[in-house]
Amino acid sequence: MLSYTLQRLVVAISVAITVSIVAFFLLHLSGDIAMSIAGPESTPAQVEAIRKEFGLDRPLVLQYLEWLWRALQFDFGDSFFFRTSVVSLIAARIPVTLTLGAISLCLSLLVAVPLGVLAAVYNGTIIDRLALSFSVIGQAIPTFCLGLGLIILFSITLRWLPVSGASTWKHFILPSIALGWYAVPAVMRLSRNGMLEVLSADYIRTARAKGLSPRVVIFKHALRNAIIPVVALAAVQFGFMLGGSIVIEAVFSMHGLGYLAWESIARNDFPVVQAVVLILATIYVGLTFLADVANAFLDPRIRLA
Amino acid sequence: MKAHLVLMSAVAITLGAASTGAFANKANDTLVYASDSEPENVSPYHNNLREGVIIARHVFDNLIYRDPKTGKYEPQLATKWAWANPTTLDLTIRKGVTFHNGDPLTADDVVFTLNYVVSPEAKVVTKQNTDWIKSAEKTGEDQVRIHLVGPFPAAIEYLAGPVPIYPEKYFKSVGLTGFSKAPIGSGPYRVTKVDPGKGVTMEKYANYWKGSPLGQPAIGKVVFRVIPDAETRMAELMTGGVDWIWRVPVDQAKQLKTAPNVAVLSAETMRVGFLQFDTLGRSEKSTPFKDQRVRQAVAYAIDRKAMLDNLVGGGARIMNSACFIDQFGCTDKGVPTYSYDPAKAKKLLAEAGYPNGFTTELVAYREREYAEAVIGYLAAVGIKVNLNYLKYAAMRTLIREGKAPMAFQTWGSFSVADASAFTGNYFKGSADDMTGDKEVGKLLTEADTSVDVDKRLKLYQEALKTIAEKSYLFPLYSYPANYAFSSELSFTAQPDELPRFYAARWK
Numbered sequence: 023m024l025s026y027t028l029q030r031l032v033v034a035i036s037v038a039i040t041v042s043i044v045a046f047f048l049l050h051l052s053g054d055i056a057m058s059i060a061g062p063e064s065t066p067a068q069v070e071a072i073r074k075e076f077g078l079d080r081p082l083v084l085q086y087l088e089w090l091w092r093a094l095q096f097d098f099g100d101s102f103f104f105r106t107s108v109v110s111l112i113a114a115r116i117p118v119t120l121t122l123g124a125i126s127l128c129l130s131l132l133v134a135v136p137l138g139v140l141a142a143v144y145n146g147t148i149i150d151r152l153a154l155s156f157s158v159i160g161q162a163i164p165t166f167c168l169g170l171g172l173i174i175l176f177s178i179t180l181r182w183l184p185v186s187g188a189s190t191w192k193h194f195i196l197p198s199i200a201l202g203w204y205a206v207p208a209v210m211r212l213s214r215n216g217m218l219e220v221l222s223a224d225y226i227r228t229a230r231a232k233g234l235s236p237r238v239v240i241f242k243h244a245l246r247n248a249i250i251p252v253v254a255l256a257a258v259q260f261g262f263m264l265g266g267s268i269v270i271e272a273v274f275s276m277h278g279l280g281y282l283a284w285e286s287i288a289r290n291d292f293p294v295v296q297a298v299v300l301i302l303a304t305i306y307v308g309l310t311f312l313a314d315v316a317n318a319f320l321d322p323r324i325r326l327a
Numbered sequence: 328m329k330a331h332l333v334l335m336s337a338v339a340i341t342l343g344a345a346s347t348g349a350f351a352n353k354a355n356d357t358l359v360y361a362s363d364s365e366p367e368n369v370s371p372y373h374n375n376l377r378e379g380v381i382i383a384r385h386v387f388d389n390l391i392y393r394d395p396k397t398g399k400y401e402p403q404l405a406t407k408w409a410w411a412n413p414t415t416l417d418l419t420i421r422k423g424v425t426f427h428n429g430d431p432l433t434a435d436d437v438v439f440t441l442n443y444v445v446s447p448e449a450k451v452v453t454k455q456n457t458d459w460i461k462s463a464e465k466t467g468e469d470q471v472r473i474h475l476v477g478p479f480p481a482a483i484e485y486l487a488g489p490v491p492i493y494p495e496k497y498f499k500s501v502g503l504t505g506f507s508k509a510p511i512g513s514g515p516y517r518v519t520k521v522d523p524g525k526g527v528t529m530e531k532y533a534n535y536w537k538g539s540p541l542g543q544p545a546i547g548k549v550v551f552r553v554i555p556d557a558e559t560r561m562a563e564l565m566t567g568g569v570d571w572i573w574r575v576p577v578d579q580a581k582q583l584k585t586a587p588n589v590a591v592l593s594a595e596t597m598r599v600g601f602l603q604f605d606t607l608g609r610s611e612k613s614t615p616f617k618d619q620r621v622r623q624a625v626a627y628a629i630d631r632k633a634m635l636d637n638l639v640g641g642g643a644r645i646m647n648s649a650c651f652i653d654q655f656g657c658t659d660k661g662v663p664t665y666s667y668d669p670a671k672a673k674k675l676l677a678e679a680g681y682p683n684g685f686t687t688e689l690v691a692y693r694e695r696e697y698a699e700a701v702i703g704y705l706a707a708v709g710i711k712v713n714l715n716y717l718k719y720a721a722m723r724t725l726i727r728e729g730k731a732p733m734a735f736q737t738w739g740s741f742s743v744a745d746a747s748a749f750t751g752n753y754f755k756g757s758a759d760d761m762t763g764d765k766e767v768g769k770l771l772t773e774a775d776t777s778v779d780v781d782k783r784l785k786l787y788q789e790a791l792k793t794i795a796e797k798s799y800l801f802p803l804y805s806y807p808a809n810y811a812f813s814s815e816l817s818f819t820a821q822p823d824e825l826p827r828f829y830a831a832r833w834k
Contacts, residue, residue, distance in 0.1 A: 101523075103367050104367060104368075104523040104524065105367075105368065105503075105504055105507060106504070106507075106508065106523055111523060111524075114522070114523075170558055173558075173559070173562045174562070177562055177566050178562055178565055178566055181566060184566075184568055185559060185562040185563045185566055185568050186554055186559045186562075186563055186568065187552075187568070272555045272556055273556050273558075273559055274559065275552070275553070275554040275555060275556065275559055277524060277525045277553070281555075282524065285524065285718065288717050288718045288721050289718055289721045289724075
């Protein structure tokens with residue numbers, strides 16, 4: 023288990039570094055950073071002075087290594103737009119996005135896994151069909167439509183919950199439902215298929231033949247094995263939610279990391295974009311790594327393969 | 328379900344500490360207003376966004392006050408002013424005014440501010456607002472003398488507008504970076520919190536000087552929130568999360584009129600929407616716009632009246648000159664106008680060598696539906712336009728770097744009622760000048776600096792005529808402002824598009 027974990031860790035770190043290299047060079051290719059800092063009204067001499075001051079005249083490889091060295095110490099420089107440190111901007115925004123992502127994931131798992139299991143257990147019945155239809159409809163509704171629909175129902179009509187912002191726990195309910203909804207269909211179908219596969223396995227037939235109650239068969243014997251692919255998918259979905267929360271953050275005016283990234287791309291705010299890309303990539307890779315390890319823990323066949 | 332409740336509680340505890348929630352309403356004496364954009368920097372000289380102007384007028388004082396009702400100039404920080412000659416203005420500075428940190432405001436602060444904003448290191452965003460100032464000096468304990476670059480009769484108007492006064496000691500100790508996080512002024516409201524990109528919180532300044540023409544503010548707390556989505560802003564207003572919104576689209580304004588607890592107000596503003604062409608042809612897609620006939624074709628292709636009737640509404644008017652028609656010096660007499668004539672547009676395009684049209688790009692930053700309507704009209708005459716919809720600062724950068732062939736711009740003239748505040752910004756060789764016509768620049772410089780009123784009017788007319796003839800800039804219409812606010816709030820709008828929350832009251 024330990025050697026497997028170390029292997030996965032090396033892969034994860036390599037991927038994160040690769041992403042940061044690609045992002046760094048892509049952003050450097052997209053325009054002259056010295057010109058961006060100096061501003062459009064600056065003279066060529068001022069641009070040159072800035073190029074020297076920020077070390078932009080040195081080879082890109084050296085610049086990257088220096089950036090990485092600083093990034094490892096959590097020094098991402100200053101935002102060109104806000105003229106404040108990128109770390110303080112991100113520190114202010116990341117809790118919102120992580121909280122939103124975590125609640126959304128929990129909500130979607132709490133809905134999707136039981137629904138998938140139910141559909142598998144009652145395979146072919148009306149319950150199964152309803153669950154599948156629900157998943158198709160869920161997939162078809164755009165996130166922002168759902169978000170606005172929730173606002174109309176729960177905020178404007180019923181007056182139960184606030185419309186926008188992120189200052190209290192109540193502010194997180196609607197956006198979490200809207201964002202979590204997005205992951206429900208995929209997780210549901212995967213748990214259903216996993217469950218169907220496991221339920222037709224020999225050991226389940228044996229368990230049933232032993233006269234164990236259906237509940238014990240399903241929850242004690244089948245679920246653990248059926249859930250393995252869901253763990254990996256959940257990690258990937260969480261990554262998607264962090265990156266994909268931009269729309270929800272805009273609709274509910276939550277000012278999280280996703281919205282900051284979008285704004286910064288629109289403004290060519292290089293230091294912010296670079297830092298957000300690295301952080302999101304690291305989180306994403308970290309999640310995948312954790313999913314691999316969890317899978318190996320749940321299924322010995324993986325780590326022995 | 329239990330697990331989920333536990334998680335929710337954990338989140339609530341985590342967030343409770345970082346709570347910035349302001350409850351909008353009369354009971355909390357907190358007015359929350361929302362808009363879709365945030366200034367990159369709350370220092371008034373370092374942004375040119377309307378939201379920045381609003382903050383500036385609540386947090387800072389000006390030397391002179393212009394009464395929006397009568398248009399008359401009244402004393403504010405300056406108790407008296409007089410022209411010693413056309414390039415020298417003497418002012419007496421009021422005693423007994425304090426900044427929000429308790430420091431007294433003196434002639435030194437005025438001199439420092441004016442000298443700082445004309446220094447190259449200040450990097451003032453809109454040069455037009457300050458480039459008429461040469462320097463300032465202290466000539467007595469409360470006496471300030473401003474030296475002008477040349478005669479500039481609109482100086483008084485600028486001192487009453489985009490030239491707020493900064494605290495010398497505090498600014499020097501924190502620098503621009505510190506100042507943008509915690510600005511200090513002497514205005515009716517003091518900033519208590521700046522959340523970059525999210526909003527600004529202001530509280531009534533208890534020691535605001537008695538007798539100010541702005542009056543004493545009535546509302547205790549004013550909170551600015553950035554809410555990017557128009558539907559969300561409307562929903563917030565309907566549910567009382569926000570007390571005041573603006574730039575409400577026509578259809579939403581109609582809907583809101585039927586909502587209880589909401590008042591809707593429509594009024595024309597000084598803001599003008601216009602198309603600007605990169606006539607310098609600085610990028611490949613700009614090449615067609617070097618030809619006057621192509622620019623005129625664009626003007627003939629657009630049905631401004633239909634846009635007004637169906638999209639804009641609320642008291643807006645078609646504009647034919649590169650300024651707001653009620654500004655001093657702005658006129659459309661003798662200025663060529665473009666009616667809606669797609670056949671003529673096609674003919675001009677063919678003459679210019681584009682019988683099948685061409686493909687180009689339009690940058691825009693506000694009312695997307697207006698930009699899309701323009702694109703539709705241009706498609707009808709064969710010009711295929713890709714929309715690049717951005718934040719204002721990003722759009723401005725593209726324009727200034729010569730990467731925008733055509734821009735859907737709007738300009739509110741910083742609420743300055745003088746044509747110099749509009750036309751000069753785009754035709755006197757600044758970074759926003761996409762034309763570089765030296766003749767027009769010369770006419771405008773002369774018009775801006777002449778003390779002879781009739782001569783000024785004549786020069787502006789001449790410059791505006793050339794701009795329209797060559798279609799350097801195609802004016803569309805003035806913008807109406809649709810405000811919607813809580814019916815508990817007593818609020819009046821002015822045509823200068825400057826909501827005065829310091830004059831608002833709870834009913």
